[in-house]
Amino acid sequence: MLEIINLKTQFPSPDGLVNAVDSADLQIEDNERLGLIGETGCGKTVLGMSIIRLLPPSTRIHGQIIYKGRDLLNLKEEEMRLLRGKEISMILQNPTTSLNPVLKIGDQIAEVIQLHKDCNRKEAKTKAVEILAAAMIPEAPKRADQYPHELSGGMKERVMIVMGLASQPSFVIADEPTKGLDSGTKAEIIRLIRDMTSGRSMLMITHDLAAAGEICDRIAVMYAGELLEMASAKTILHDPQHPYTQGFINSLPSRGLLPISGSSPSLIDPPHGCRFHPRCPWAMDICRREHPQIIKLEKGHFSRCFLCA
Amino acid sequence: MASLILLAIYIGIAAFGPCLAPYASSEIAGSPLEEPGRLHLLGTNDLGQDIFSNLLCGARATLVLGFLGALLSVLTALTFGTISAYYGGRTDEIISRIVDIMMTLPGFPLLIVLVVFLPSSIFIMAAIMGLLGGLQGIRIIRSQVLSISRAEYIYGTRALGASDHYIMSRHILPGILPLAAVTFINAAQRFMLMGVGLGFLGLGDPNVVDWGQMISRAYSNGGFALGLWWWLLPPGLAVVLLSMTLALIGYGLEEEIEPRLKNINNSKWFTNGYARNN
Amino acid sequence: MRIEYLAWRIFYSLLAFVISVTLSFVLLHAMPGDYLHVILPHLAEKNPLATELFREQFGLDKSLFEQYVLYVLNVLQGNWGYSIQYGLPVTEVILEKLSWTAVILLPATLLSIFIGVLIGSYSGWTSGSLGDSFIFKIMIFLGAVPSYWWAIFLILVLGFYLDLFPLGGYMSITALDEGMKLHDVLYHAALPIVALTLTTVPGVYYLMRNSMLMIVGQDYILAARSKGLSEIEILLRHALKNAMLPMITLFAMELAHVIMGSIFIETIFSWPGMGFLTFEALRVRDLPLLQGIFLMDTLIIILANIAADFSYPLIDPRAKVGEIG
Numbered sequence: 055m056l057e058i059i060n061l062k063t064q065f066p067s068p069d070g071l072v073n074a075v076d077s078a079d080l081q082i083e084d085n086e087r088l089g090l091i092g093e094t095g096c097g098k099t100v101l102g103m104s105i106i107r108l109l110p111p112s113t114r115i116h117g118q119i120i121y122k123g124r125d126l127l128n129l130k131e132e133e134m135r136l137l138r139g140k141e142i143s144m145i146l147q148n149p150t151t152s153l154n155p156v157l158k159i160g161d162q163i164a165e166v167i168q169l170h171k172d173c174n175r176k177e178a179k180t181k182a183v184e185i186l187a188a189a190m191i192p193e194a195p196k197r198a199d200q201y202p203h204e205l206s207g208g209m210k211e212r213v214m215i216v217m218g219l220a221s222q223p224s225f226v227i228a229d230e231p232t233k234g235l236d237s238g239t240k241a242e243i244i245r246l247i248r249d250m251t252s253g254r255s256m257l258m259i260t261h262d263l264a265a266a267g268e269i270c271d272r273i274a275v276m277y278a279g280e281l282l283e284m285a286s287a288k289t290i291l292h293d294p295q296h297p298y299t300q301g302f303i304n305s306l307p308s309r310g311l312l313p314i315s316g317s318s319p320s321l322i323d324p325p326h327g328c329r330f331h332p333r334c335p336w337a338m339d340i341c342r343r344e345h346p347q348i349i350k351l352e353k354g355h356f357s358r359c360f361l362c363a
Numbered sequence: 364m365a366s367l368i369l370l371a372i373y374i375g376i377a378a379f380g381p382c383l384a385p386y387a388s389s390e391i392a393g394s395p396l397e398e399p400g401r402l403h404l405l406g407t408n409d410l411g412q413d414i415f416s417n418l419l420c421g422a423r424a425t426l427v428l429g430f431l432g433a434l435l436s437v438l439t440a441l442t443f444g445t446i447s448a449y450y451g452g453r454t455d456e457i458i459s460r461i462v463d464i465m466m467t468l469p470g471f472p473l474l475i476v477l478v479v480f481l482p483s484s485i486f487i488m489a490a491i492m493g494l495l496g497g498l499q500g501i502r503i504i505r506s507q508v509l510s511i512s513r514a515e516y517i518y519g520t521r522a523l524g525a526s527d528h529y530i531m532s533r534h535i536l537p538g539i540l541p542l543a544a545v546t547f548i549n550a551a552q553r554f555m556l557m558g559v560g561l562g563f564l565g566l567g568d569p570n571v572v573d574w575g576q577m578i579s580r581a582y583s584n585g586g587f588a589l590g591l592w593w594w595l596l597p598p599g600l601a602v603v604l605l606s607m608t609l610a611l612i613g614y615g616l617e618e619e620i621e622p623r624l625k626n627i628n629n630s631k632w633f634t635n636g637y638a639r640n641n
Numbered sequence: 642m643r644i645e646y647l648a649w650r651i652f653y654s655l656l657a658f659v660i661s662v663t664l665s666f667v668l669l670h671a672m673p674g675d676y677l678h679v680i681l682p683h684l685a686e687k688n689p690l691a692t693e694l695f696r697e698q699f700g701l702d703k704s705l706f707e708q709y710v711l712y713v714l715n716v717l718q719g720n721w722g723y724s725i726q727y728g729l730p731v732t733e734v735i736l737e738k739l740s741w742t743a744v745i746l747l748p749a750t751l752l753s754i755f756i757g758v759l760i761g762s763y764s765g766w767t768s769g770s771l772g773d774s775f776i777f778k779i780m781i782f783l784g785a786v787p788s789y790w791w792a793i794f795l796i797l798v799l800g801f802y803l804d805l806f807p808l809g810g811y812m813s814i815t816a817l818d819e820g821m822k823l824h825d826v827l828y829h830a831a832l833p834i835v836a837l838t839l840t841t842v843p844g845v846y847y848l849m850r851n852s853m854l855m856i857v858g859q860d861y862i863l864a865a866r867s868k869g870l871s872e873i874e875i876l877l878r879h880a881l882k883n884a885m886l887p888m889i890t891l892f893a894m895e896l897a898h899v900i901m902g903s904i905f906i907e908t909i910f911s912w913p914g915m916g917f918l919t920f921e922a923l924r925v926r927d928l929p930l931l932q933g934i935f936l937m938d939t940l941i942i943i944l945a946n947i948a949a950d951f952s953y954p955l956i957d958p959r960a961k962v963g964e965i966g
Contacts, residue, residue: 108867136869139867153864155958
């Protein structure tokens with residue numbers, strides 16, 4: 055369905071070139087849901103934005119993103135626009151700022167349907183209410199007539215998800231859909247995403263490993279612009295091989311909240327050798343000198359670490 | 364750059380205008396309403412005064428008014444804006460409220476009323492303009508000082524036991540000076556336009572020639588009906604050119620101090636984001 | 642939050658009005674000689690009845706404090722004194738002129754908001770483009786030109802040399818026989834409206850451009866792009882409505898600048914509105930009229946501000962009057 059080959063996304067900043075995504079390779083199969091996890095600022099959102107091509111004009115993107123046989127990076131802006139929302143859609147993070155404050159919820163959803171489903175405004179609006187109701191939003195007709203500020207955070211997140219899936223796209227990018235929700239709401243949102251995306255391909259960007267574990271088939275771990283480990287969700291959660299993934303899991307509340315020492319490195323001038331070595335408890339000499347390649351451990355399990363070699 | 368040279372020329376004229384002028388400003392130098400010619404570069408008005416000479420002499424009133432007023436207004440804004448932001452609490456509250464209330468009053472009519480009732484002199488006018496104009500600046504300076512003093516280095520220096528005076532002069536002042544310079548230029552431009560306007564309304568200093576009076580005279584004594592361009596246009600053109608010069612300098616200064624802001628905008632990832640790059 | 646805010650705004654407005662009333666009282670009394678006694682003889686020449694009313698209303702023989710109280714009461718009741726020049730109640734003179742000012746101010750304001758919004762949103766939306774920097778630079782120049790220059794220039798070029806428009810006034814001489822005609826008035830109003838529009842467009846433009854610049858970077862614009870909407874659809878459906886919000890206040894303020902915006906233009910075009918009235922009042926030092934104009938202007942600005950505050954919720958659903966937020 056989607057294959058990312060050697061993707062590099064860079065953008066200029068006052069302090070130098072930011073290497074937000076560095077040489078990423080990734081495949082997502084039909085009907086597969088892939089979780090992309092990592093700390094804030096590791097480049098995972100930029101990777102998602104690179105696929106749907108919604109980065110500022112000054113951004114430089116190299117590599118290939120093959121979607122249904124076409125390289126998205128070679129499409130003209132107009133061709134890309136016709137894919138957006140229809141084939142590839144995005145559920146943005148921060149529902150509070152991503153919903154237009156002066157437009158009614160129903161209209162914002164109907165807009166996508168009208169644009170891609172060949173129907174008039176009224177039909178689109180009816181359809182919008184239907185899918186709101188299908189997403190277990192109580193009093194859907196009333197909600198559709200409300201403005202974003204009248205909804206709770208969880209409700210807004212539902213609206214975002216409904217909006218992203220309203221046109222029944224074949225590929226969805228969901229950016230931090232469980233961020234900032236209390237645990238009850240989070241469980242509901244996770245169920246909603248799982249139900250609504252079954253039978254579709256999805257890239258779910260999150261720093262919430264537990265949520266990714268519940269929704270996704272496979273999980274990729276990103277650190278400082280690089281993919282460090284990739285395996286089935288079960289393997290990542292129970293048998294991680296990369297020290298960073300292990301540290302990440304140990305920092306989960308259910309595993310004792312042990313944070314990884316040190317802070318995430320700069321994307322402008324990442325550490326030499328292995329990018330994780332300054333924070334790695336098992337760092338060796340070679341980790342400081344040489345940059346590890348990603349290696350295949352077993353079927354479907356990849357890791358970028360000299361320890362695994 | 365060109366605008367700086369132009370401004371220098373204006374200042375030169377304001378300083379030496381009366382010496383450069385071929386005739387004294389009130390001198391009856393020819394017959395009334397002469398067309399521009401060799402003797403009178405820009406012709407004469409209804410009294411036979413040389414318009415070119417009046418133009419040169421009139422520069423002084425406008426420039427003095429503008430710069431003096433702007434200076435006063437920046438000083439007012441700096442003083443109260445800094446005090447308000449730095450001390451906060453009740454002082455801040457009182458100053459901010461006074462500004463709020465004063466901002467509700469219509470500025471220009473208030474200026475007119477005050478100028479009418481007070482003796483007419485450039486200096487009094489400049490003082491009124493400076494004070495009224497300064498009120499608006501207080502908010503701008505206040506918020507700038509607030510953003511600077513929130514910066515950590517101030518906390519740092521305060522923790523080291525630096526005095527208020529030291530912090531203000533070493534850390535806050537340098538931070539707001541560029542902004543103050545822009546405010547100064549913009550205020551000068553506004554006040555010069557206002558000054559000429561007041562002259563036009565007959566509120567200028569009667570003892571000094573100014574461009575506003577010249578326009579007013581041409582307007583009320585038939586300049587339009589007769590289509591005497593050399594009587595109407597030169598003072599107006601002089602003002603327009605001066606105003607544009609200052610506007611350009613102000614804009615240039617802003618460009619100079621704004622890049623920080625611009626960088627912030629650029630580095631926000633998804634601003635302005637249609638990716639045309641392949 | 643919002644109710645409290647509105648209450649504060651109204652409180653400030655009242656305070657500002659009281660200050661301006663006090664100010665005009667103080668200034669009227671601080672004049673050399675006793676202002677009221679200086680004015681009365683003038684007034685007697687024109688309208689003997691007014692003199693009587695005047696004396697009674699303002700209690701000229703009483704103490705200064707009593708006079709102040711009386712003055713405030715009179716102002717509140719709409720008795721703003723008598724114009725020396727016209728011999729008529731100040732309010733009557735002002736109200737008549739206000740309608741004339743509206744004839745040019747209303748179209749000019751609408752026109753400048755229309756133009757300013759159009760080019761301002763284009764400029765902000767495509768910020769950094771050639772078109773944007775071109776318009777931006779033109780606006781710097783336009784903004785530096787004072788209103789009186791436009792008036793002089795337009796009259797001289799279009800009125801005198803090309804003879805396309807009248808040199809001033811509000812109707813042709815023939816109107817004395819035939820009565821006032823709408824198209825004749827509009828014909829006279831055209832140039833003042835153009836001049837007024839030219840002076841107000843840059844302000845609207847800057848506001849709109851800034852407002853649009855803020856919105857271009859918002860997440861909901863990104864969301865609209867991710868839906869596959871075209872740039873123009875995003876601009877019209879998602880950006881414009883948000884960017885227009887500050888326009889309400891601007892519209893109110895523009896309308897409130899009855900004097901500021903039009904004093905020079907009205908005077909140079911001899912348009913019989915508030916601006917020209919101010920000019921005349923200044924020329925003959927008709928102080929009661931002048932203080933009346935000042936009070937009226939304060940009042941209009943205050944009312945316009947309040948109107949803007951209250952009409953905001955009609956456009957911005959977040960700001961329902963009385964709702965928290």
